Structures are given as C-alpha cells and as structure tokens.
Amino acid sequence: MPRYLLFPGRHHLLTRFQADYLSRLAGTDGTVVWAVTSANHENTKRNPVPFHRREAAIERFSVLAGLRSVVVPVFDTAATDRFAEVTLKNVAAVTGLELTPADTVVACSTPEVAAMYARLGFPIAGVEADVEPAPARPWDVLLRLAAGDLTWRESAHPATVDVFDRYQLDDLVRAVVNDPVVGDEGGLTATRDYRTYAEAFADAAQRKWAAVRDHVRPGRIVDIGCGAGAVLELADREPALRESDLIGVEVARHLFEECVHKKAQGFFANPNVFFYRRNVLGGAVFAPRSVDTTMTFALTHEIWSYGDRMASLRRFVQAIYDHTVPGGVWINSDVCGPDGRDRPVRLRLSTSDGANPARPRTDLAELPAAEVAAYVGGLSTRARLDQFAVDYRFPFAHRPVEGRPETAELAFDAAMDFLTRKDYVDNWLSETQEQFCGLEYADWKALLTDVGFEVDAASGAYRNDWIVTNRLTPVAELSTPDGGPIEWPVTHVLSVARRPLNT
Structure with a gap:
C-alpha cells in the first residue's frame, strides 16, 4: 500500500466507484491527497461548482468511505507540460508534503495528465481506466445531471448527493452547463480582452453615472452587467443612497473577480454592497417586485447578439419588469440603430488611410489577437x-x-454597425460577434410599453458627436442611393422605464 495517493482533478462530482477504488488502493494507512484543480474557477461550463463546495463534498466523502484525506486547492494555470510539477509544488506549499515516486501513487484516469506524472517516475493507478467495462466517469455523471437524468444519483456518492441537495447545486449545474450564452471559461467570447473592457468601463463611469443619477430611486439598486463595478463605486459615494443596497451582477468571470477584489480591498464605504455572478438569461436573479432601480449599460445589445435576438431581449425586459417594484425604474443606456434602419444608403469611405488588399482575409480567427489587431x-x-x-x-x-x-451600397443599419465598430481593432473578433443596430428607438418604445413599462419623458435616442467628429467624418460620407446627403444619425439610446404604481 502506498503511503500517499495523489488524486488530481476538478472533482466537481464524486462517485460510488471512486469510494471503492480509493479505499482498496489507499488501505487503512494511506493518505489521499486531493489536488483540486481550477480551484479559483466557478460558474463556468468547465467548472460549475465552487471550490468550497467541492471541498465540503470531499471531506464528507472521506468520512463515509473511511479515508484519511487532505485537500489542496490548485489554481488554474495556462496550458503547460509542467502541470505535474506545478501541482506537486502546490501540495508542498499547502501541506508541507514532499511527494516522491518512492512513497506516492498518482491516481488519474486522464492519459495526458497521467503521462506527465509517469515522466517524473510516479507509478500510475488508472481509476476508471483500470476497469473493464469502464464505469461512468464523474464528468459524464455530472452531464447526466445537467440533462435532467435522475440516474446521476445512482452513480454519485452519497456525499456528493448530500452536498448538492443541501446547497441546491444540481440547479446551479443545470443552469451553468446548459447556458446558451456563456462560454466554457465564463465569458461571452473567447476572443474578448477583458482588461481593455475593464479600463473602458472605468473611463466612462463618470459620464454614465452623470446621465442616470437623477433617475435612480433609492432602495435596492442593481447594476446588471456591472463590469468591474465602476458605476457602483460612484453610487456608493452618493449621500442620498447611503441607506440603499448596491448590487452588481456580472456574468464574465474576469470582471466579477475584479468586483470581489475591490470589495475586499475596501473600495466601498457602504457595507451593503454585494456582487452576484449570474447570467440573467438563465432565469430570474431577483424575487418579483424586489428591486427599486435597475441600471444596464451597454448590455442589451449583447443579449440581442449572443442570445436569440428579440426573443431573448424580450425575456430579459420581462424579467426586469417582474423584479421591479411598482413605481420602480429601469434605466438603460446602450447603442441604437438609426431611424429607418432598413432603407438603402451609400457609404463613401477613404482608401488612402491604409492598405487596400485585393480581397479580405478569411483566416483571422486562426491568428493571435495581436496579429489580428x-x-x-x-x-x-x-x-x-x-x-x-x-x-x-x-x-x-x-x-x-x-x-x-470607394463607395458601397448597403442598408442604413449595416452601414452604422460597421462605422461604430471599425476602430475596435484590439477586440476585432469579439466586436464582430455583436450587432449594435438591431433596434431603432421606435422599436425600443414599442417593446417597453408592450411589456408594461411606462416610458419617461427623459428617454430618447441621441447622437454621440465625439464619434461623429473624430471617427466618422474624417473617413466616411453617407448619402442616399441617388446622391443626396444624409445627416449622421443617432447612435445611442437612454431609456427611463417605470413600472406603474398600480401593477
């Protein structure tokens, strides 16, 4: 029997098979060292269960199986062929155990990972790979759970079933794994540079807050798609809101983690500041009639783009209406399509401000982001x-x-979608996944009133003249198909929508 049994893995779900296998391998004197990888990840398709819940299930599993165990969190790392060494160093740093091939067997069913430890001289136990026919692997059991197949409970160990039931983790796993919008790593697209997005949010926060602060109703204030929490930082400084709850909701893991970090570092004076990592398209986030003010900035076009267009946007608007108290308000600031967005226009563009290759490239998705930019x-x-x-x-x-x-003919909304995105080269392959001009202001008014909101007189579409002056006029010109000039259209919308008091 080995003195130590190193068991690396994400360990979101533990199985009955694992209990029998580890008990036989570790015997009565061996210690199982659970190296829980991706311990700093949660709420993603690859890592739906947070580390502290995984650790709780492992500890209960160990008691029920009669195993002596230690649990070591291993933070996610970039892909490396030195993963085994990284894990061993984590074990040493956390526990003081210097595991060696002389006293340790590595239990691992993933051939690529097992090979890394084998190269270091460690004997390998293949777990599920050791048995014919192979039993269900933990991830396959978790996918059965996500699919609504209740037989997952028959394969899962009672420790996992108990922890999942007590903390409703089965609902969480189903919501995250089946999420139609969020990618494997917890973001909207794999190509998005969240560092530059966070910087842009921070730079624009003062302008955004100035535009909405007079419409904010004290009480429970929610910023959905809060980014790195920059607008909530400004709300936190408002004396009139010192008794309010300030709540940020963010789906992107990178930005949510920055929010949590800011709170831990004391950025907020109000003790009632909270952050949730949720995808609002995955279901209701707040109870009905429980929110006084909802704010959304540059969010609704992403719901339109990454969801099912109007169907997804309507579900989102309905969810906000449902969680708003009578008399409460939803303030939305976002991009907007031009009035008469379907009509044809001509777009004359500069050919002297860069290269003019014979044809566009079709392989940009295969290149590093820096080369694309x-x-x-x-x-x-x-x-x-x-x-x-x-x-x-x-x-x-x-x-x-x-x-x-130098001139192209196309629909008005297509022309503005290009013109408002053409300069975002650093996030080109992310920006080209989004549609800015899917709705014009008349569409917004119709949607809001149809759901039940009253549209405040402060609402309206407007043009960002800085964009016109600095980004459009120097290199582009709009005209009708017969050559008549067209004034630059609106680019943004601010809607202040109130739930009527009598609802």
Whole structure:
C-alpha cells in the first residue's frame, strides 16, 4: 500500500466507484491527497461548482468511505507540460508534503495528465481506466445531471448527493452547463480582452453615472452587467443612497473577480454592497417586485447578439419588469440603430488611410489577437468594410457602386454597425460577434410599453458627436442611393422605464 495517493482533478462530482477504488488502493494507512484543480474557477461550463463546495463534498466523502484525506486547492494555470510539477509544488506549499515516486501513487484516469506524472517516475493507478467495462466517469455523471437524468444519483456518492441537495447545486449545474450564452471559461467570447473592457468601463463611469443619477430611486439598486463595478463605486459615494443596497451582477468571470477584489480591498464605504455572478438569461436573479432601480449599460445589445435576438431581449425586459417594484425604474443606456434602419444608403469611405488588399482575409480567427489587431489596423477604411463583412456574425450585404470602388451600397443599419465598430481593432473578433443596430428607438418604445413599462419623458435616442467628429467624418460620407446627403444619425439610446404604481 502506498503511503500517499495523489488524486488530481476538478472533482466537481464524486462517485460510488471512486469510494471503492480509493479505499482498496489507499488501505487503512494511506493518505489521499486531493489536488483540486481550477480551484479559483466557478460558474463556468468547465467548472460549475465552487471550490468550497467541492471541498465540503470531499471531506464528507472521506468520512463515509473511511479515508484519511487532505485537500489542496490548485489554481488554474495556462496550458503547460509542467502541470505535474506545478501541482506537486502546490501540495508542498499547502501541506508541507514532499511527494516522491518512492512513497506516492498518482491516481488519474486522464492519459495526458497521467503521462506527465509517469515522466517524473510516479507509478500510475488508472481509476476508471483500470476497469473493464469502464464505469461512468464523474464528468459524464455530472452531464447526466445537467440533462435532467435522475440516474446521476445512482452513480454519485452519497456525499456528493448530500452536498448538492443541501446547497441546491444540481440547479446551479443545470443552469451553468446548459447556458446558451456563456462560454466554457465564463465569458461571452473567447476572443474578448477583458482588461481593455475593464479600463473602458472605468473611463466612462463618470459620464454614465452623470446621465442616470437623477433617475435612480433609492432602495435596492442593481447594476446588471456591472463590469468591474465602476458605476457602483460612484453610487456608493452618493449621500442620498447611503441607506440603499448596491448590487452588481456580472456574468464574465474576469470582471466579477475584479468586483470581489475591490470589495475586499475596501473600495466601498457602504457595507451593503454585494456582487452576484449570474447570467440573467438563465432565469430570474431577483424575487418579483424586489428591486427599486435597475441600471444596464451597454448590455442589451449583447443579449440581442449572443442570445436569440428579440426573443431573448424580450425575456430579459420581462424579467426586469417582474423584479421591479411598482413605481420602480429601469434605466438603460446602450447603442441604437438609426431611424429607418432598413432603407438603402451609400457609404463613401477613404482608401488612402491604409492598405487596400485585393480581397479580405478569411483566416483571422486562426491568428493571435495581436496579429489580428495589427492587420485590421493597417487596412484602409474601405478595405476594413470588406473585412468586416467576412468576420461579422450577422447577415451583411453590401455591393460596390459601379465606377466608384470607394463607395458601397448597403442598408442604413449595416452601414452604422460597421462605422461604430471599425476602430475596435484590439477586440476585432469579439466586436464582430455583436450587432449594435438591431433596434431603432421606435422599436425600443414599442417593446417597453408592450411589456408594461411606462416610458419617461427623459428617454430618447441621441447622437454621440465625439464619434461623429473624430471617427466618422474624417473617413466616411453617407448619402442616399441617388446622391443626396444624409445627416449622421443617432447612435445611442437612454431609456427611463417605470413600472406603474398600480401593477
């Protein structure tokens, strides 16, 4: 019998088979060292269960199985062929145990991981891979749970079933694994640079708060899609809101972790500041009629883009209406399509501000982000339009005007979707997954009133003249198909929607 049994893995779910196998292998004197990988990840498809719940199940599992165990959290690392060494160093740092091939067997059913330990001389026990026919692996059992197959309880160890039942983790796993929007690592897209997004949120926070502060109703105040919490930091400084609860909801793991870090570092004076990591499309986040003010900034176009367009957006608007108290308010600031967004326009673009290759590239998704940014940033505005048409996830029809290659004819909303995105080269492959101009202001008013909101007179669409002056006018010109000039349209919407008092 080995003195130690090193058992690396994510360990979201423990099985009856594992209890029998580990008990036989460790005997009465061996110690199982549970190296719980991705311990700093939760609420993602790959890691739905937080570490402290995994640890609780392991400890209960060990008691019921009669195993002596120690649990070691191993934070997620970039892919490396030195993963085994990293794990062993974590074990030594946390427990003081220097595991060696002379006293340790590694229990691992993943061939690639087992091979790393074997190269270091450790004997390997294959767990499920040792048995024919192979029993269900823990992840397969968890996927059965996510699919609503109740037979997962027959394979799962009673310790896991108990912890899952007490903390309703089965509901959490189903919501996260089946989430239609969030990716494996807890973000909206794999190509998004969240560092630059957090910086942009912080830079714009003062402007956003100034636009909405007069409409905020004290009480329970929620910022959905709060980013790194920059707007809530400003709300926290308002004397009139010192008795209010300030709640941030963020789906992206990277940004949520920054919010939690800020709270731990004392950024907020109000003790009633809370952050939730939730996808609002996965179901209700708050109880009916429980929120006084909801704020959303640059969020609704993402719900439209990554969900099922109007169907997803309508579900979101309905969810906000449902959780708003009578007399409460939803304040939404986002991009907006031009009035008459379907009509054809002509777009004349500069060809002298960059390269003009014969055809757009089709392989940008295979390149590192820095190479994508350098390539797109080096294109002329006219060439960038052709590249946008290739990378854009939505239908995008444009045609060059005969005899005028610098000019293209396309729908008004398509023209503005390109023009408002053309300069975001650092996040090009992320930005081209989103549609800014899916709705015009009339569509917004119709949707809000149809759900039951009253649209405040402070609501309206507006044009960001800085964008027009600095980004559009120098390189682009809009006209009708017969050559008539078109004024630059609205680019953003601010809606202040109230739930009527008598509802």
